Amino acid sequence: xxxxxxxxxxLDTNLITxxxxxxxxxxxxxxxxxxxxxxxxxNLISKAEISKALAxxxxxxxxxxxxxxxxxxxLLSRIPLKFLRQNIIIPIIFEGFKTVVTSNPxxxxxxxDISLLLTGDVKYGVADSDxxxxxxxxxxxxxxxxxxMEELKEEEGGEIDLAEIEERDILEMAxxxxxVKLVNHIIFQAVKEDSSDIHIEAFxxxxxxxxxxxxxxxxxxxxPKRYQGAIIxxxxxxxxxxxxxxxxxxxxxxxxxxxxxxxxxxVSVLPCNYGERVVMRLLDKSKGAVDLESLDFSKxxxxxxxxxxxRPNGIILISGPTGSGKTTTLYSILSKLNKPDVNIIxxxxxxxxxxxxxxxxxxxxxxxxxxxxxxxxxxxxDPDIVLIGEIRDKETAQIATQAALTGHxxxxxxxxxxxxxxxxxxxxxxxxxxxxxxxxxxxxxxxLVRRLCDKCxxxxxxxxxxLKKLGLSQTQVGDFAFYKSVGCPDCLNTxxxxxxxxxxxxxxxxxxxxxxxxKADANVIKNxxxxxxxxxxIDDGVRRIKLGQTSVEEVLSVAYASQLLE
Numbered sequence: 062x063x064x065x066x067x068x069x070x071x072l073d074t075n076l077i078t079x080x081x082x083x084x085x086x087x088x089x090x091x092x093x094x095x096x097x098x099x100x101x102x103x104n105l106i107s108k109a110e111i112s113k114a115l116a117x118x119x120x121x122x123x124x125x126x127x128x129x130x131x132x133x134x135x136l137l138s139r140i141p142l143k144f145l146r147q148n149i150i151i152p153i154i155f156e157g158f159k160t161v162v163t164s165n166p167x168x169x170x171x172x173x174d175i176s177l178l179l180t181g182d183v184k185y186g187v188a189d190s191d192x193x194x195x196x197x198x199x200x201x202x203x204x205x206x207x208x209x210m211e212e213l214k215e216e217e218g219g220e221i222d223l224a225e226i227e228e229r230d231i232l233e234m235a236x237x238x239x240x241v242k243l244v245n246h247i248i249f250q251a252v253k254e255d256s257s258d259i260h261i262e263a264f265x266x267x268x269x270x271x272x273x274x275x276x277x278x279x280x281x282x283x284x285p286k287r288y289q290g291a292i293i294x295x296x297x298x299x300x301x302x303x304x305x306x307x308x309x310x311x312x313x314x315x316x317x318x319x320x321x322x323x324x325x326x327x328v329s330v331l332p333c334n335y336g337e338r339v340v341m342r343l344l345d346k347s348k349g350a351v352d353l354e355s356l357d358f359s360k361x362x363x364x365x366x367x368x369x370x371x372r373p374n375g376i377i378l379i380s381g382p383t384g385s386g387k388t389t390t391l392y393s394i395l396s397k398l399n400k401p402d403v404n405i406i407x408x409x410x411x412x413x414x415x416x417x418x419x420x421x422x423x424x425x426x427x428x429x430x431x432x433x434x435x436x437x438x439x440x441x442x443d444p445d446i447v448l449i450g451e452i453r454d455k456e457t458a459q460i461a462t463q464a465a466l467t468g469h470x471x472x473x474x475x476x477x478x479x480x481x482x483x484x485x486x487x488x489x490x491x492x493x494x495x496x497x498x499x500x501x502x503x504x505x506x507x508x509l510v511r512r513l514c515d516k517c518x519x520x521x522x523x524x525x526x527x528l529k530k531l532g533l534s535q536t537q538v539g540d541f542a543f544y545k546s547v548g549c550p551d552c553l554n555t556x557x558x559x560x561x562x563x564x565x566x567x568x569x570x571x572x573x574x575x576x577x578x579x580k581a582d583a584n585v586i587k588n589x590x591x592x593x594x595x596x597x598x599i600d601d602g603v604r605r606i607k608l609g610q611t612s613v614e615e616v617l618s619v620a621y622a623s624q625l626l627e
Contacts, residue, residue: 119166198320263336375502
């Protein structure tokens with residue numbers, strides 16, 4: 062039976078009209094692009110719809126998603142990584158059969174080549190190129206840490222290759238010398254597990270590698286102690302640091318690719334008792350800023366934030382400890398405000414994500430380009446909105462206040478325990494209360510709690526002690542289902558997957574501004590804000606618990622402790 066052509070399938074399924082198809086074919090002939098490329102560029106058809114049509118044309122099965130259960134690492138290891146990448150093709154097990162999944166079923170040569178390597182009966186499927194690339198990056202088997210440790214033992218006494226590296230995919234560098242491969246593996250595994258930090262710690266008799274995943278540390282690799290110097294030197298070379306300097310702290314940066322992800326790594330090296338300690342902070346630059354709506358504020362908090370960020374001038378501060386998501390919230394606000402008719406300039410240390418249309422300045426204290434110095438110059442650049450990465454000192458705070466009073470919107474972060482305590486912190490820095498009340502319009506305090514894994518969380522009845530710590534009674538809880546973590550392969554047996562924010566949003570109205578001028582205690586300001594509807598951190602955490610998004614333990618670990626500090 063003759064199969065239909067790709068264009069006939071598109072018309073029969075009413076995905077496009079004859080006129081649209083003819084226009085795209087004319088453009089294809091003129092531009093040299095494929096018909097599929099033009100259809101996607103014009104937003105006429107999605108990638109998934111094109112893959113379905115190509116599958117139908119070729120008589121192949123359409124694969125919507127490639128999950129872990131469909132992957133056979135032994136099967137994958139038979140095919141060179143470079144071949145899979147170049148041809149956007151992957152072998153999987155689908156409905157019990159070896160299935161070669163491609164994004165381009167018309168490329169018969171690559172299908173024949175991979176079939177020869179796999180041997181035996183093979184079926185064929187079509188999937189979107191993004192789905193195939195993601196599966197290759199996630200599941201292609203590298204050498205395990207154990208295998209690398211064995212290889213390192215065999216290499217004892219041999220020379221370690223510490224040659225300069227190029228900025229290229231570390232998966233493709235995995236065939237190089239053992240030390241290079243081990244460092245690449247450590248970084249790749251961290252990216253694969255969505256780690257925010259890698260810690261390489263030197264002790265008397267061991268070298269330990271730990272990852273921070275969703276705010277919690279997990280031990281992963283224990284390389285031989287004798288290779289400590291080589292491993293740290295390798296990282297220093299990647300970060301353009303001085304490998305001969307072992308007495309002073311050093312900071313550097315690595316920019317690499319893992320698959321199709323651009324990863325920016327901030328490297329900090331600190332001398333300790335038994336050698337240097339390295340911490341690497343990972344930033345996935347491909348993620349960019351998240352939408353303000355996706356931060357999932359309560360309706361009251363979202364309305365206040367939305368109202369205040371559109372005011373013509375004033376300071377909006379986000380407070381919280383290191384790693385509480387302050388910068389993510391700032392970037393979300395910035396993305397919301399980023400329009401062609403607005404001039405936005407930022408001063409950051411470092412610039413974490415690049416935003417199109419925003420002028421971003423990197424602080425370099427070593428040459429005198431501090432927050433304060435950069436801000437003074439920025440105010441002469443006619444900005445409408447200024448983002449300051451962090452208010453650390455009196456000088457920066459004073460310039461921010463002056464900027465707000467002279468018609469600018471200023472966004473920044475500050476390290477305090479709560480929104481009301483931020484006022485006290487600014488006064489301690491030396492800012493006059495009347496200036497604070499005139500310039501600061503909104504303060505947000507936030508924390509991150511781990512999100513319960515939807516696949517394994519279990520409902521339960523909380524005990525009275527936990528409810529008391531949350532400030533709830535059994536009557537208030539009523540029939541709400543509380544959930545606890547369990548653990549499954551999908552969440553690496555932690556019971557949690559990802560993180561979410563809890564917020565405390567305080568709007569500075571006339572009454573609170575009056576209390577600031579009178580130098581009222583932080584608790585007095587807090588009580589007035591609560592009276593006017595502010596929801597504190599622990600109560601916003603309770604909202605998350607009632608929605609089944611997090612556990613009592615998680616909220617108490619960040620919110621209860623912070624309440625005690627006030």
